[in-house]
Amino acid sequence: xxxxxxxxxxxxxxxxxxxxxxxxxxxxxxxxxxxxxxxxxxxxxxxxxxxxxxxxxxxxxxxxxxxxxxxxxxxxxxxxxxxxxxxxxxxxxxxxxxxxxxxxxxxxxxxxxxxxxxxxxxxxxxxxxxxxxxxxxxxxxxxxxxxxxxxxxxxxxxxxxxxxxxxxxxxxxxxxxxxxxxxxxxxxxxxxxxxxxxxxxxxxxxxxxxxxxxxxx
Amino acid sequence: xxxxxxxxxxxxxxxxxxxxxxxxxxxxxxxxxxxxxxxxxxxxxxxxxxxxxxxxxxxxxxxxxxxxxxxxxxxxxxxxxxxxxxxxxxxxxxxxxxxxxxxxxxxxxxxxxxxxxxxxxxxxxxxxxxxxxxxxxxxxxxxxxxxxxxxxxxxxxxxxxxxxxxxxxxxxxxxxxxxxxxxxxxxxxxxxxxxxxxxxxxxxxxxxxxxxxxxxxxxxxxxxxxxxxxxxxxxxxxxxxxxxxxxxxxxxxxxxxxxxxxxxxxxxxxxxxxxxxxxxxxxxxxxxxxxxxxxxxxxxxxxxxxxxxxxxxxxxxxxxxxxxxxxxxxxxxxxxxxxxxxxxxxxxxxxxxxxxxxxxxxxxxxxxxxxxxxxxxxxxxxxxxxxxxxxxxxxxxxxxxxxxxxxxxxxxxxxxxxxxxxxxxxxxxxxxxxxxxxxxxxxxxxxxxxxxxxxxxxxxxxxxxxxxxxxxxxxxx
Numbered sequence: 001x002x003x004x005x006x007x008x009x010x011x012x013x014x015x016x017x018x019x020x021x022x023x024x025x026x027x028x029x030x031x032x033x034x035x036x037x038x039x040x041x042x043x044x045x046x047x048x049x050x051x052x053x054x055x056x057x058x059x060x061x062x063x064x065x066x067x068x069x070x071x072x073x074x075x076x077x078x079x080x081x082x083x084x085x086x087x088x089x090x091x092x093x094x095x096x097x098x099x100x101x102x103x104x105x106x107x108x109x110x111x112x113x114x115x116x117x118x119x120x121x122x123x124x125x126x127x128x129x130x131x132x133x134x135x136x137x138x139x140x141x142x143x144x145x146x147x148x149x150x151x152x153x154x155x156x157x158x159x160x161x162x163x164x165x166x167x168x169x170x171x172x173x174x175x176x177x178x179x180x181x182x183x184x185x186x187x188x189x190x191x192x193x194x195x196x197x198x199x200x201x202x203x204x205x206x207x208x209x210x211x212x213x214x215x216x217x
Numbered sequence: 218x219x220x221x222x223x224x225x226x227x228x229x230x231x232x233x234x235x236x237x238x239x240x241x242x243x244x245x246x247x248x249x250x251x252x253x254x255x256x257x258x259x260x261x262x263x264x265x266x267x268x269x270x271x272x273x274x275x276x277x278x279x280x281x282x283x284x285x286x287x288x289x290x291x292x293x294x295x296x297x298x299x300x301x302x303x304x305x306x307x308x309x310x311x312x313x314x315x316x317x318x319x320x321x322x323x324x325x326x327x328x329x330x331x332x333x334x335x336x337x338x339x340x341x342x343x344x345x346x347x348x349x350x351x352x353x354x355x356x357x358x359x360x361x362x363x364x365x366x367x368x369x370x371x372x373x374x375x376x377x378x379x380x381x382x383x384x385x386x387x388x389x390x391x392x393x394x395x396x397x398x399x400x401x402x403x404x405x406x407x408x409x410x411x412x413x414x415x416x417x418x419x420x421x422x423x424x425x426x427x428x429x430x431x432x433x434x435x436x437x438x439x440x441x442x443x444x445x446x447x448x449x450x451x452x453x454x455x456x457x458x459x460x461x462x463x464x465x466x467x468x469x470x471x472x473x474x475x476x477x478x479x480x481x482x483x484x485x486x487x488x489x490x491x492x493x494x495x496x497x498x499x500x501x502x503x504x505x506x507x508x509x510x511x512x513x514x515x516x517x518x519x520x521x522x523x524x525x526x527x528x529x530x531x532x533x534x535x536x537x538x539x540x541x542x543x544x545x546x547x548x549x550x551x552x553x554x555x556x557x558x559x560x561x562x563x564x565x566x567x568x569x570x571x572x573x574x575x576x577x578x579x580x581x582x583x584x585x586x587x588x589x590x591x592x593x594x595x596x597x598x599x600x601x602x603x604x605x606x607x608x609x610x611x612x613x614x615x616x617x618x619x620x621x622x623x624x625x626x627x628x629x630x631x632x633x634x635x636x637x638x639x640x641x642x643x644x645x646x647x648x649x650x651x652x653x654x655x656x657x658x659x660x661x662x663x664x665x666x667x668x669x670x671x672x673x674x675x676x677x678x679x680x681x682x683x684x685x686x687x688x689x690x691x692x693x694x
Contacts, residue, residue, distance in 0.1 A: 027494055053579040062492030088490030090483070090568050094575040101579060 029216075030064040030135030031055055032126035035081070036144035037069045038117040045108045047171050047209060048143045052104050054212045055141070061086050061093040064133040067104060068122060070144060071114030072151050075121035081107045085133065117149045120156035127161060141215065142169045146188050162201030168215050169205045245664065246671040253661050260657030267650030271643045278639035285632035286449055290441055292625060293452040297438040301431060308427045315420035326413050329406045336406070340399035453629060460626035466619035474509055477558070477609045480602060481505045484564035509613075512554050516614030519547040526621040555610040562606030566599040 033055065035048045052067055059065055066083035068074065082103040086093040123140060130138045146169060150156055169192065178185035193203040206214055226233045245252065440448040485501035485508075493500040521532045522544045535543070665672060 028492060057576050057579045060491070061486065062490075088492050089487050090491055091487060091571055094571045097575050098578060 027136045028062040028064065029059065029137040029139070030130045030133045031059065031066070031139045031141060032130055033065075033067045033141040033143060034070045034074070034119065034122040034126065035067060036117060036119075036142075037071055037111050038114045038149065040113075041145060041173070042111055042113045044143075044171060044173065045111055049104060049108050050209060051141065051143060051170055051212065053101060055215070056097045056100060058216055059086060059093075059097075061088050061090050064130070064135050065100065066126075066129055067107075068125060069107075069111070069114075070117055070119055070122045072116040072118060073121060073154065074118040075125050077125070079122070079125065080129070083129070116151045116154075117144065117147065118151075118154065118156065119144060119146065119148045120158065120160070121154075123160060123167070124158065127165070130165075137166070138164055139166045139168060139215070142167065143171055144169070145173045145175060146192055147175060160195060160199035160201070162196055162199035165196075165199075165201040167196045167201050167203055169203075170207070170212075170215070171209060172205055172207055242668050242671060246668045249664070249668065252664060256660045256664070257657045260653045260660070263653040264650045267646045267653065271646035271650065274639050274643040274646060278636055278643065281632065281639060282636050285629065285636065286444075288632065289449060289452045289456065289629055290444055292456075292629070293441045293448065294438070297434060297441055301434050301438060304427060304431045304434060308424065308431070311420065311423055311427065315416075315423075319417075322413055322417065326410060329410050329413070333403050333406045333410070336399045336403040340396040340403075453633070456626045456629035457633070459622050460630045463619040463623035463626060467616065467623055470613060470616040470619070473609055473613060474513075476605070477509055477613070478502075478505050480565060480606050480609075481508060481558055481561040484561040484568060487564060487568070508554060508557070512551060512558075512610040513613055513616060515547050515551045515554070516610070517617045517620070519544065519551060519614055520617035522547060526617045528617070528621050528624065551610055551614065555607045558606035558610060559603045560606075562602040563599060566595070566602055570595070 033048075033052060035045065037045070055065060062085075064083075064085045066080055068080045071079060073079075082100055084096050084100050086096055119142065123142075126140045130140075148156070169189075172189065174182075174185055189205060196203040204214065206212060224230075224233055224237065226236050437448070437451075441452070482502050482505040485505045486499075489500050489504045491499065491501050495503060517526070517528065518532065520526045521529050522535075522540050524533065524540075527533055532540070532543070
């Protein structure tokens with residue numbers, strides 16, 4: 001009799017522990033967005049705001065979202081403009097989304113152009129952040145023309161560990177030189193694709209900001 | 218070494234094929250008798266095995282059929298007993314309600330009849346007595362002559378008689394009027410008697426109708442107790458009909474439960490969180506489902522304690538005092554859960570508005586709140602959701618009735634399906650057995666067809682040497 005009672009107590013404890021601390025990791029989503037603030041690309045920040053708002057609208061309770069600027073040295077927590085792991089409760093999540101949006105508005109208004117563009121450093125920071133967040137799906141959005149310009153002495157020839165990551169380049173604008181020789185633009189895209197895919201990630205480019213749904217496909 | 222290497226005895230594939238064919242035919246010719254025996258015995262084994270299996274399956278089918286019959290009759294008997302019991306309860310209620318008042322009714326009737334009797338007696342006509350002096354008048358009238366004295370007497374008598382006659386007529390009229398008054402006062406008594414008799418007639422007719430119903434049910438019950446084929450057929454048909462009706466109603470109930478689930482799953486995320494999962498299912502969905510299942514369970518128990526269903530004999534066997542307490546307990550829990558659901562439905566609407574406002578802000582600036590607040594008819598959907606949240610738990614309570622029917626009829630349906638399956642199985646086994654029985658002959662014929670050349674040579678040689686024997690046929694067949 002005692003033996004059976006013990007089994008019952010263990011089973012009840014197991015069920016209760018499962019209920020109180022259920023798994024969240026494998027099902028939530030983590031998005032890290034890199035916003036290029038170099039040179040004339042600051043003029044495109046309004047478009048970045050659109051993408052951020054779209055992403056906020058798509059995310060659910062329990063998801064994680066961070067927006068970071070890409071400047072001279074982007075492998076730094078200081079470059080994270082705003083980050084948020086959304087609460088379990090939908091009402092709290094809505095409040096957090098509004099707060100997120102307000103912070104991004106302030107950033108857009110006050111953003112200053114940087115001299116260099118350290119995209120690789122930003123991606124490394126994104127990997128570190130999303131690995132820590134331990135989200136089920138991991139997406140890195142790169143809002144940039146993808147032309148990397150590093151300050152002298154910065155080493156970024158590092159293989160990226162992007163297993164399980166989706167890297168989506170959005171609003172990849174063509175530079176003046178691209179118009180002269182479109183091969184430059186195509187090579188730039190190809191280089192990034194190779195870099196991402198050799199790191200184990202998947203690569204996608206979305207230039208039509210009216211159709212952003214594929215970001216979360 | 219692969220197949221082609223083994224096959225290619227000589228470089229030419231056709232020649233290799235012919236060589237292999239000749240070798241095989243030679244082997245088959247020499248192994249002919251044992252091969253025939255093996256084929257025939259193998260097919261016979263299969264045939265016998267199938268036949269035995271079919272026999273076993275048919276035995277199982279027969280047992281299942283008998284068991285089905287027993288279960289069906291037992292269920293039918295129980296149902297008939299319930300119906301008869303209910304009819305007797307109704308008769309009891311009628312007798313208690315109507316015939317319990319019968320002594321009072323009888324007394325009332327007797328009083329009314331006494332009243333009528335009195336009135337009748339009072340209204341009896343009493344014949345007027347003939348005047349006593351008529352004989353004196355006759356005597357005076359016989360006096361002869363024309364005496365004026367006599368004439369005067371007769372005149373007086375005449376006037377007295379006219380006067381007396383007038384008085385008598387007046388009195389007679391008065392007494393007739395009195396009698397008519399008595400007869401008039403009898404009218405309400407007659408009507409009352411008629412009404413009382415009408416009531417009695419109604420009660421008696423109701424009892425007669427009930428008794429006829431009971432007779433009909435008793436006939437069915439006796440038929441079930443006699444285990445007649447007609448009763449089995451009737452019960453089986455009734456059970457199948459009930460099964461389909463109960464399934465249909467249960468499908469409707471499942472639809473209701475799903476709507477209920479959608480009403481409370483989203484706001485549940487506010488209580489238990491919207492991201493945790495157990496076995497891949499969101500915990501808020503599980504919590505919503507648990508609430509609905511608890512409501513269903515409470516509904517089942519409530520119907521059980523009200524003795525509408527009989528799924529749990531333990532509850533049915535409880536004494537009335539405890540049963541009534543349980544009725545109130547289950548009803549209170551159900552009411553509480555219905556209130557919780559109404560609250561959650563209200564919360565759902567608030568959350569949806571909040572989400573819509575956030576989406577509007579993210580989409581187009583600061584007007585999100587105003588966009589949502591502008592919709593002044595939103596209270597209608599809120600009220601409808603709350604109403605549904607409150608009503609659905611009580612509506613789902615009635616699932617107990619089709620569920621009971623479904624459970625009871627499911628046994629019959631599964632039994633009938635099982636019998637059908639076993640019959641099909643037996644037929645298939647017999648078919649395979651018979652095919653194997655006749656196929657052995659065909660295989661032997663095909664075998665001989667392949668080696669027809671050596672057989673032909675053998676027969677030709679034997680024919681020439683005159684050594685005809687029938688060893689082959691005898692050995693095999």
